[in-house]
Amino acid sequence: MNILATDGVGFTDSALIQWIIHHTTHHQLIxxxxxxxxxxxxxxxxxxxxxxxxxxxxxxxxx
Structure with a gap:
């Protein structure tokens, strides 16, 4: 699955991005x-x- 995050370098969104990357092995995050x-x-x-x-x-x- 591909996930697109916009404005993902802010405090809250960056925490979510880190969680997704560290807890999944098959999602491509942009x-x-x-x-x-x-x-x-x-x-x-x-x-x-x-x-x-x-x-x-x-x-x-x-x-």
Whole structure:
């Protein structure tokens, strides 16, 4: 299963992403975040070496 997380570098969402990655072995998680002043990418940096986690910097908006 693929999971798409938006704004996943914030405090609450990063905790959920860490839980998903550490407790599952078959879910591919894609995280898209704009990285504003309220985010801390260092929280999720250890996950970036795992094949089940992918981070993209960007903003999801209406077309």
């Amino acid at each position: 995280n898209i975040d704009k990285l504003t002043y309220a985010t801390n990418r260092q929280i999720l940096e250890p996950l970036e070496v795992q094949s089940l986690y992918t981070f993209y910097q960007g903003k999801v908006k209406r077309a």
